[in-house]
Amino acid sequence: MSSTAPWDQLTWQPSSDQLQQFNRLQELLREWNGKVNLTRLVEGEDYWISQIFDSLWPLQPWLSKGEPLKVIDVGTGGGFPGLAIAIALPQAQLTLVDSVGRKVQAVQAMADALGLTERVQLRCERAEKTGRDPHCRRQFQLAVARAVAAAPVVAEYLVPLLSADGTALLYRGQWSDEDQRQLQRAAAQLNSSTETIQVQELPAERGLRHVIPLRPQGVCPKQYPRAVGVPAKLPLA
Numbered sequence: 001m002s003s004t005a006p007w008d009q010l011t012w013q014p015s016s017d018q019l020q021q022f023n024r025l026q027e028l029l030r031e032w033n034g035k036v037n038l039t040r041l042v043e044g045e046d047y048w049i050s051q052i053f054d055s056l057w058p059l060q061p062w063l064s065k066g067e068p069l070k071v072i073d074v075g076t077g078g079g080f081p082g083l084a085i086a087i088a089l090p091q092a093q094l095t096l097v098d099s100v101g102r103k104v105q106a107v108q109a110m111a112d113a114l115g116l117t118e119r120v121q122l123r124c125e126r127a128e129k130t131g132r133d134p135h136c137r138r139q140f141q142l143a144v145a146r147a148v149a150a151a152p153v154v155a156e157y158l159v160p161l162l163s164a165d166g167t168a169l170l171y172r173g174q175w176s177d178e179d180q181r182q183l184q185r186a187a188a189q190l191n192s193s194t195e196t197i198q199v200q201e202l203p204a205e206r207g208l209r210h211v212i213p214l215r216p217q218g219v220c221p222k223q224y225p226r227a228v229g230v231p232a233k234l235p236l237a
């Protein structure tokens with residue numbers, strides 16, 4: 001890592017053990033990327049800024065509290081933001097979901113190699129199924145998704161998973177007023193609402209990032225998420 005650590009911009013700093021785990025995760029990604037196409041963001045600032053920092057900057061309120069927490073990462077792909085969160089929040093239980101079996105196997109192997117087996121559970125399934133499973137529905141204080149689908153689609157995946165006091169974090173690059181209007185319409189149908197948008201300029205001129213928090217306003221109607229494929233085909237907005 002370069003001497004200008006990206007988290008100098010955050011209120012949270014990783015411990016030396018956590019830094020070692022991030023380094024180990026980078027080695028594991030290199031190893032697994034040779035077998036499964038997980039991510040192209042593995043080296044240098046691609047890894048430290050576009051993967052680790054970008055996964056963690058929206059979590060500062062949770063990072064500073066360090067309380068026990070159930071977190072779900074939907075569409076985890078090569079393990080982001082989920083594995084970075086598991087390292088940064090040692091009190092958290094993580095559930096990572098992806099529908100692609102070979103990615104799930106690789107991320108499970110990486111979690112095991114990092115000593116996270118006890119706290120990280122992988123599920124190979126569509127998010128529409130996860131949201132209807134009573135073991136998952138309304139169970140999570142934090143539900144996150146990065147680069148998975150359009151925001152109204154992601155909202156339909158995440159909101160049914162939230163506990164009454166839970167928060168969904170939708171990681172986005174660009175964000176427009178029209179995006180916000182569409183998401184608000186979708187959120188209302190899910191009995192939830194958007195909170196203040198978080199904005200962060202990534203270090204090393206890697207662009208602007210937005211995270212849109214959603215909070216439940218009551219119980220999510222039973223019909224959501226709809227059947228596999230329907231949220232993406234007929235987005236709520």
Ligand SMILES: C[S@@+](CC[C@H](N)C(=O)[O-])C[C@H]1O[C@@H](n2cnc3c(N)ncnc32)[C@H](O)[C@@H]1O
Pocket residue numbers: 039074075076077078079080081097098099100103125126127128145146147148149
């Ligand atoms: C572009 S990748 C992003 C991976 C990771 N979140 C990241 O930011 O690097 C999107 C991932 O979402 C998964 N995905 C998309 N729709 C899904 C769904 N309905 N259920 C489960 N996984 C889904 C895909 O299989 C893919 O691995």
